[in-house]
Every structure is written in C-alpha cells, then in structure tokens.
Amino acid sequence: MKMAEIKLKLKKEPRYPLEAETITPDYFAGKSIKEIKEAILFHGNQSVKLKEFFEVSGTSDDIKETKILIEGNLSKVKRIGQGMTGGEIVINGDVGMHVGNQMKGGKITVNGNADDWAGAMLKGGELEINGDAGNYVGAAYRGFWKGMENGVIKVKGKVGRESMLWARWAKKAGKFPTLYCGGAGDFLGMHNHGGTIIVEGNVDRYAGADQIMGVIVIKGKIHKKLPSFKKIGEVSEIELPNGDKITGKFIEYSGDHSVKKETNGRLYIAV
Amino acid sequence: MSEKSKITYKDVVCPFCGTLCDDLEVDVNTKENIIIEVRNACQIGTRKFFSSNPSEHRYEVPLIKENGSFKEVSWDEAIEKTADILANAKRPLLYGFASTECDAQSKGVELAELLGGILDNTASVCHGPTLLAEQDVGVPTSTLGEYKNRADLVIFWGCNPVHAHPRHLGRYSEFVRGYFRTDGRNDRYIVVVDPRYTHTAQIADLYIKVNPNEDYELINALRAELRGVEIDEKEVAGVPREKIKELVNILKTCKFGVIFFGMGLTQSVSHHRNVDTAICLVRELNDHTKFLITPMRGHYNITGSNVVFTWNTGYGYSIDFSRGYPRYNPGEFSSVDCLIRDEIDASLIVASDPASNFPAAAVKKMFKHPLIVVEPHHTPTSVNADIILPAAFAGIETEGTAYRMDHVPLRLRKVKEPPGQCLTDREILEKLIEKVKEKKGEL
Numbered sequence A: 001m002k003m004a005e006i007k008l009k010l011k012k013e014p015r016y017p018l019e020a021e022t023i024t025p026d027y028f029a030g031k032s033i034k035e036i037k038e039a040i041l042f043h044g045n046q047s048v049k050l051k052e053f054f055e056v057s058g059t060s061d062d063i064k065e066t067k068i069l070i071e072g073n074l075s076k077v078k079r080i081g082q083g084m085t086g087g088e089i090v091i092n093g094d095v096g097m098h099v100g101n102q103m104k105g106g107k108i109t110v111n112g113n114a115d116d117w118a119g120a121m122l123k124g125g126e127l128e129i130n131g132d133a134g135n136y137v138g139a140a141y142r143g144f145w146k147g148m149e150n151g152v153i154k155v156k157g158k159v160g161r162e163s164m165l166w167a168r169w170a171k172k173a174g175k176f177p178t179l180y181c182g183g184a185g186d187f188l189g190m191h192n193h194g195g196t197i198i199v200e201g202n203v204d205r206y207a208g209a210d211q212i213m214g215v216i217v218i219k220g221k222i223h224k225k226l227p228s229f230k231k232i233g234e235v236s237e238i239e240l241p242n243g244d245k246i247t248g249k250f251i252e253y254s255g256d257h258s259v260k261k262e263t264n265g266r267l268y269i270a271v
Numbered sequence B: 001m002s003e004k005s006k007i008t009y010k011d012v013v014c015p016f017c018g019t020l021c022d023d024l025e026v027d028v029n030t031k032e033n034i035i036i037e038v039r040n041a042c043q044i045g046t047r048k049f050f051s052s053n054p055s056e057h058r059y060e061v062p063l064i065k066e067n068g069s070f071k072e073v074s075w076d077e078a079i080e081k082t083a084d085i086l087a088n089a090k091r092p093l094l095y096g097f098a099s100t101e102c103d104a105q106s107k108g109v110e111l112a113e114l115l116g117g118i119l120d121n122t123a124s125v126c127h128g129p130t131l132l133a134e135q136d137v138g139v140p141t142s143t144l145g146e147y148k149n150r151a152d153l154v155i156f157w158g159c160n161p162v163h164a165h166p167r168h169l170g171r172y173s174e175f176v177r178g179y180f181r182t183d184g185r186n187d188r189y190i191v192v193v194d195p196r197y198t199h200t201a202q203i204a205d206l207y208i209k210v211n212p213n214e215d216y217e218l219i220n221a222l223r224a225e226l227r228g229v230e231i232d233e234k235e236v237a238g239v240p241r242e243k244i245k246e247l248v249n250i251l252k253t254c255k256f257g258v259i260f261f262g263m264g265l266t267q268s269v270s271h272h273r274n275v276d277t278a279i280c281l282v283r284e285l286n287d288h289t290k291f292l293i294t295p296m297r298g299h300y301n302i303t304g305s306n307v308v309f310t311w312n313t314g315y316g317y318s319i320d321f322s323r324g325y326p327r328y329n330p331g332e333f334s335s336v337d338c339l340i341r342d343e344i345d346a347s348l349i350v351a352s353d354p355a356s357n358f359p360a361a362a363v364k365k366m367f368k369h370p371l372i373v374v375e376p377h378h379t380p381t382s383v384n385a386d387i388i389l390p391a392a393f394a395g396i397e398t399e400g401t402a403y404r405m406d407h408v409p410l411r412l413r414k415v416k417e418p419p420g421q422c423l424t425d426r427e428i429l430e431k432l433i434e435k436v437k438e439k440k441g442e443l
Helices: A033-037 B043-050 B075-088 B102-115 B128-137 B144-150 B168-173 B215-226 B241-253 B271-285 B302-313 B335-340 B360-368 B425-439
Strands: A004-010 A040-043 A046-049 A054-058 A066-071 A088-092 A107-110 A126-129 A152-159 A178-184 A193-199 A203-205 A213-218 A222-224 A230-239 A245-254 A266-270 B006-012 B024-029 B034-039 B063-066 B069-072 B092-096 B118-121 B153-157 B189-194 B206-209 B256-261 B290-295 B346-350 B371-375 B387-390 B400-403 B409-412
Touching: A033 A054, A178 A203, B034 B043, B063 B075, B075 B102, B075 B346, B075 B371, B075 B387, B075 B425, B092 B102, B092 B335, B102 B118, B102 B302, B102 B346, B102 B400, B102 B425, B118 B302, B118 B335, B128 B271, B144 B168, B144 B290, B168 B256, B189 B241, B206 B241, B215 B241, B215 B271, B256 B271, B271 B290, B302 B400, B335 B360, B371 B425
Parallel strands: A004 A066, A066 A088, A088 A107, A107 A126, A126 A152, A152 A178, A178 A193, A193 A213, A203 A222, A213 A266, B092 B118, B092 B346, B153 B189, B153 B256, B189 B206, B256 B290, B346 B371, B371 B387
Antiparallel strands: A004 A054, A040 A046, A230 A245, A245 A266, B006 B024, B024 B034, B063 B069, B063 B387, B400 B409
C-alpha cells in the first residue's frame, strides 16, 4: 500500500531559528491540511503558524502510513521529527539542529547536511543523512547519562565531535545503538557504554575516550589514539554485538583502560 | 587635606578576581569623593579601586549615539529608548554579569525572562566547560581554607596565578602557613603543568612541559598508570613515560593534594573533556589519598552569576527564554555561537567587555545590531555601543554579595559615592524591567 504523503515547501527562510517539533508523522496523522497549516512553530520568541513559512499539500493517514516530504533550505529549522514513533520524513535540503532527536520509530532521510545534535538520544528507528552531520550525533543531552539507546544512524559524510556520547546498549532486550559514518571528529564514542560505531574513513583524535563497553571500528586512519588503549593483536573478522560481521585486516585494541583495568571495550583500526 | 575628610575602611573585599581577597584597607577622601590609598591589594586590585576615581575614562551621564557621536541624554530618555529596542527584539541577548553583585544578576534573570531572550554570562568563554564537565561526572572540591591548612601537594594545571590571581599563592596555596602546614612553602610540593615556562612554573618544585592542546592524553595516561596499566607509548603529550610514572607516584603518596586548573584546560581544543578527565583522575586518586580539584575562576563574581542563574532558572549559563521557560544548551544558546550565526537582533551587555574577548566574527555581528551597555568606564564594547547607561562600580560604590571561586559568598562594601548621575547595575535593571513591563502591557 502506498503511504499517504504530505508535502511541505519552505516559502521564505526564517530570520531567527524556527523550532518545528510539530513536524512529525505523530502530529500530522489524521489531521486535515487546514489543521496542519495551523500547527504552532516558534520563531525567535514569537509563536507562528506553520502556513506562514510552509506551503502545505497532500493527505495524511495513520502515523505509520504518513510520509512527510519537505523541500527547501531548512538549515535554520530545528527539531524536525522530534520524538516521532513511526511513519517517514524525507528532507530534500540541509536541515537544522536536533533533527530526529529522541525518535522512537519510523525513518528520517536527509538529502543534505544536518546540523548539531542529529538523532540525539535516539531510542529507536532509523536516521539517514546523505551529507555531513554536525557535532553530537546520537549523543546524550547535557547532563544525561543515557544517550542513544537503540536504532540506527547512517551518515554518508563526516560526523562532528563527541558523536554517540554516553551511548548505551541493552543486550538482553536486543537493543544495539549503532552509528555508521564516513568519517568522524574528536571524541567519537565518548563515555561509550555499549554503542556500536563503524567508520568508513578517517577519525580525528581520541576515539573511544572513557569507553566502558562497546565496539568502534575504524576502516581508515585515526589521527591520534589514546595511550590508555592497549594492543591485543591482529584480527581478520569482527563480530559486532548485533551479530553482523565485518571482514578485513584490523588491529584490535582494548580500552579505555583509564576507566577499568579489565575492560570489554574494543577499538579496531584498519591495518 | 585635613584628617577629618579622610576615612579608612578596613576588611574591604576586592572586586577584581575570583580570589576575592577580604583584607584590603582603603583610604577615601570623603570631601572630594576619591580613593587616595589602597593597602594589601595586588597591583591589579589596587588599579581597579583607583579607576573608580573621576577621569576621562569614566561615564557619568547616560549617552545615546547619534550620527556617529555620543549625545548626553536624561535617564528617562535613555531607559525609554533601551526598553523600546529590547521589547521589540525577537531574539535579544543579555550578556555579562560577571563583574557585578548578585542582586543585579538576579534582576538580569528577571529581565531576560520578561523579554524571552538569551541570558548568558562570561563563563560562556571562560569556565563554562568546567560546569559542563561537573554535570557529567560530578566534582570533589572544597573551600580554599582547607587547602591552606592541609594541602601538601598543590598542582597548577594550565593556569598562571602569579599574574592572574596574584594573591592566591600568598593567601591559600603556596607561601601561606596553615594549621598543618606550619612551615608554609617548605611544607608544600608545588607542581606546574603548562606548555609555557610561566612565572608560576619558575617557582615550582616540578615543572612538566605538556604539548599545547594535548592535556587530555596526558591525564588519560596518568589515569591508566594509576590503575596499574602499562601504557604502550614511550612518550605522551611530550612527556616521557618515566616522568609520568614519577608524577603518579607523587600524586599517590601525598597526604592531601589539590589541582587548581585554569583556561589551559577549559579553553584548549578538548575543552570540557579536559576537565572531565581531570575530575575523574582526582576521583580515582581518592582511592589512595585525599585529593580535590578547584577551578581558578577569573572575574570576582563569575561564580556568583553561575549560582544566581542556577537558583533562578536551574542552569548556570547559556539559557534561552524564547519559549517562556528556561532551556539550557551551550553551543546552541551560548552567546558566541548565537552571534556568529547572526541570530541576535539586539544586545544588552552588563558589566562586561565582550568586544575584547569574543572572536572577531561574533563581535562584528554584535555591532551590526543595536547594542546597549551598562558600564562604568570606556571599553572596546562601550565605545561601539548605541546606548551607554553609566553604572556605579559594584563593591566600591555599592554594596552587594559576591561568590569566591570556591563558592563562599562574601559581602562587598561601599567605600565611596558613585560620581555624576551613575546608578547601580541593580537600579538600572529595575528601571528597565519596569519600562519593559509597561511596553508589554503587563502593568
């Protein structure tokens, strides 16, 4: 069955950041176009209606059957897809901060670059970014000790600093938070408590700092490895926590030993 | 000058740096309302007291810029125009608050909430990363008196108190005699970790030269070594493995250790993660001995602004009121980032000089939009402002409370009258709050 589609087209670029957590399949589901046009967004310290910034067309259905298609330069539009539980969002253009933060299900595709905090504290679902992403991808918000708990983030380009901060698995519940990316900035997988990270390209400094559990696989080079990671040996196959396998020649390191003397945290760097 | 017109104030608190020395003696000529002598203060503190005397650098009447030059106006006109600009702004920034007293800071919070603006203090470009790290991993800390009486190992990491906090060494950390440290300097072992051989390093027992921006990996190696893990590297951050082992041994065998850290940790590339790992090191050292950590806060009441903002809003800095309730996210709501993204459409700067401290890109954007300063004297920010509201010096010309770097609140004293039409920061903010309420129809 084909999904019901709602098209949003940005009419004018906002002068101030536009907070749009109402743009989710959860909010749009079962609403008429007229009702959707009246959805509240926040522009600076003013509340505005969705129709002031977007042209709206199409029809909606149940949450799971609703697809939202957004066109335009959304680099100042924040919080699209916040906490969504199902359905789909496709963004054709750059998108602002917090895209898909705390989402629990469904899928978001960004055909452009994303700003900071993309997929922060993701609890389920899939976030795909076909460009670069900013800092704190899939990270915990300030002061939280539980970051990404489940779901998958795929970034074609590079992710910024401190991505997957405080990521946490639940092995028995089958929750394996996973990030695939093309490259990464400093402190990838900081305070990692069981997140899986696979990097196709190069990584800046200090990947896996303060990692207690989890797997970080770097298929390119690392600019600087922490001294608290100790070499175990060479491997030709890696089994990820979710059962997937990666083949290739890697050096296996255990760490971060600054947190624990014996640790299950692993860092693999291609030979 | 007759002896009658001279008054000596004793036990005055110095409103300059976070050490907040409370033993100053200030002579004031009450007839001419000028400071004539300051004793016990360091050179910087002394100059601050003298800078409150009338001079060509002091603002005494409200000024509004017209056609490129400043025109003297009445308080009513200046407040009216300021309130107009702020009430009509959709994303105003209220920044500063580090060099004023706590009452004025809490009025700043009230105004920011009323305007739905962004509220930030200078921690944003200074020890903000310390607050972030403390939220992530906690902090084992103490008051300075404990260090004075007990510490036999003092580490200065990325800070240079000889120049930045001149009396810190003499009052709390290095030369002073304490209850258990009866021989002063001889009873303490001083370690300095810094990329530069600073004047603090020159009087230390051990100087460790760390490569710039590589503090994180040095602390990381110390933590691994402390856990008994043999590291693979022969050298970390420019420090040989043997020296790291030696340092770990010094850390473990002291009776009472303390790390004082400055912006060498918070504002080098790894920012709050440097502090995060330093706090973790201190936490782990407590398995072996007693160890604590304290940030060397800069402005005398920056700690107070964090405290006041926190008890008002729940957050220490980088607060956004645009949705009517406080939200916190450094990077998203911090002043430098907001300015660089050109989100801000009007700024009110209270008791601070961002033009000297912010990146040029942020300052340019700030000057593009209306800029109002509440400021006692000429600064690079004030000369580029649109409206100048002349303020009294908190702690010299008005009373108030300030928090020392270790969160001890001290009462500031008033030793002289403010010159001209100067009002206190608190009075100015109260006037603004009243006017803005009027304009927003809340009165």
